Amino acid sequence: MASIQLISKTNYAIQTVVPLPLPSTPLLAPDTIRIRSRILGLTTNLLKCAKLGAARLPGLDWYNIWPFPFATAPEPFNDPSKYCRIGAWGYSEVVESTIPSLTVGTFLYGYQPIGSVPEELKLKAVDDVPGGWVEISERRKDMVGIYNFYLETETDDENDRNRESKGWDALMQPLFCTSWMLNRFVFDWTGEESNRVHPLGVDSDLPWTKEDANLKGATVILLAASAKTGLAFAQQLRHGRPEFEQPSKIVAVGSEDSKAFTASTGWFDEILGYHDVDDAPGLLLDSGNKPAKVLLVDFGARGGAADRWATALRPMCERLQVVLLGADPSFNGQIELLSLARQPGSGVTQSNAGRQWEMAREMLGARKYTDEFAAAWNAFKAEGAVKGLNLVWGRGIDGFKEGWDVLARGEGRSDVGLVYGRV
Template identity: 35%
Template sequence: MAEVPVIQILEKEKFFTQHIVPLPHAVPYPPLTAPSSLRLRTKVMCLTTNNVSYARLGFLFGWWDVHPLPPSTPAQYNDPAKYGRTNCWGFAEVLESTVASVPKGAYLWGYLPLGTLAQDVTVEEGAIPGQIFVTNDYRKGVMAIYNRYFVHPASLKDEIEKKADGLAYDAIVRVMFETSYLLNRYVFASDPKETVYPGMDPKAQWSPAQADITGATVIFLAPGSKAALAFAYELRNARGGTQVKKIVGATSESSRNFVEGTESYDDVILTSESSASVLSKLQVGAKDKVVLVDFGGCAGVGAKWAAEFKRTHNNFLMIGVGSEISESSQEDALKALTAKGSSAIGINANDMRIRAMEKVGEKKYFDNLAAAWDSFKKVGIKGLKITWGDNMEDVKKGWDKLCRGEATPEEGLVYRL
């Protein structure tokens, strides 16, 4: 008897509210006969703050459209204006294939739906062997980073069965590492010729003075986040001859022990402190450069500190990477983005990647990224505890935990479906 697929469906305006929905009428699947097509099923996936961001800002960036509600969705949930599916990073198993280079039994790493329902996609080969792009019409308006998939051999099944830590890192941290890699290697590039602007505006300029963080004090908000820890690693290990002065984690009291235990920061301070006491404690002079990087700290802290730093330091820069988990309306989400944009330069991984590839070439970019990722995985994140779940009920519990704010920074939530 065929497995009854199960998917997660969210309420778009109340995306903390989820429904785990079986789809008995979706099976059996018909034969896959269309050319250049793959039938994929999510096999390994993660839950992080990214998942919530995809739901919160899905209306703005088209993320609700990446994996639409399937035709077999029950009537009570089959209103795309009200309901939708959010996305995750991980591995999908190739159940069927009409693509010679991607055989049945292979795996793809990339942007996946939450659930066990198979999906059929049309693909084309990328310029780099082992990479493919999804080309379905409904995904043509989606940023390229979400349509690019990386092919892995069928032998990956052994690692999946073992629930290998390296596989969990690929699901949980890999895309966040790339964001931090781009920040270090290209936004704050040691080689000025490779510098790129971090945001979405194609006309915006990124000056050499902004890009130069030599001797800067770099302060992280939400320093326990995976992206923050990856950026701290990059700053410490991949700066060439241009080193920052100090890497500082600004955290809440509840996360302090984990952040200190990672040994990723030169100093760990509390977000409850005033900006004046922070800079005094860190021995930051009035002419020294200060870079504040917000990976999703408590609401209001970044804006408050930025305003205070600006008054005392002319050489100040704020970068916005993430945001605090919150169930905000579309209107409130837009207001928050606008408010943050007034003090922080927001980044976009898709645009950074495209500009970086234009600088060094596509092959060199991915070769260098793969080498850097392998180096990071060998070291790992000290204190990170990987927790595996095994089914959509476990995913449901993980989503609720994330939305209630009960997931701690030292947890890595990954699932084998």
């Protein structure tokens, strides 16, 4: 027997581990493999996907990436109208293959099933990316491309000297990728239109000008700055762009419990709490003049903090630009900024990392994009990733379930990264 995680479609805090039989028939279809998850990262971003999956956003149908075992799951968990599956980033091992060049024992990095049941992938090689594969099955044809991309790597075991490196890959690589693309393409510093991507990642009539992308001398305020994506963006603003194109000030806003950890990274000029919104005028007007530009990026601030901070900041600067990136999965209220994001000229826009990924790869070419990102990610890891953030390893699907419960209760710590082996 093996097992998978199932979650309630109406409440991501309700989950269960369901035992299922292993596949009883050999793999026969061409261009097909079976994989078994080996290393998975667990972040609150997965809870957000679990909550938003019901919306079936275009290209982001998280509930249907992995098949639902309605024929074999026990009652009441065999009802796909009430329960669902999502995935997690990390590594899987090829346990069966009809692709001669993709042998059993090979590890693949990408979006993996949560559980120990072997799952089938139908793959096509990416010609210009060595070791790159794309999932081409019918059920995943409409997903944003990043969820269907897998990268081949070496085999692994419990004593692998690269285990820690793979743990960082599972925990933070997709979140770092989101922030790297924001810095590299959305807030491009070259001024060339051919290097610039709209936050939504779409090639349409939506404007995203040189002035929109310019951060030189701006004040950048990050809400939920201790979120791993927020930390990665701060790191990229400091170390991923020319010094003379950096913001004049980077401000972290978060919970009181996260302030000491956030400060320890060394990437922020100011550390504030959500309740310090009344101090925003003093923060921005310390020179007596309104700053020309303030960029407010929300990485999933609690409650309605993004609305409160935007309201306080708007009269305090010549121009307020807001980018909505994350979401607090526990918040069920209305966020005014979301409605403004749909209004041209509001200065508010949403970010879609999956579409940015597609456009950036199209602009650079898949090989150049892959190589450039790999260089940035490996440099980030070589420098120690995030100072003060410690990988905490668990084991198996039961360990993953316990970690999920901790995050669902809001008890996750900013200085802890949850990674699970031998899922």
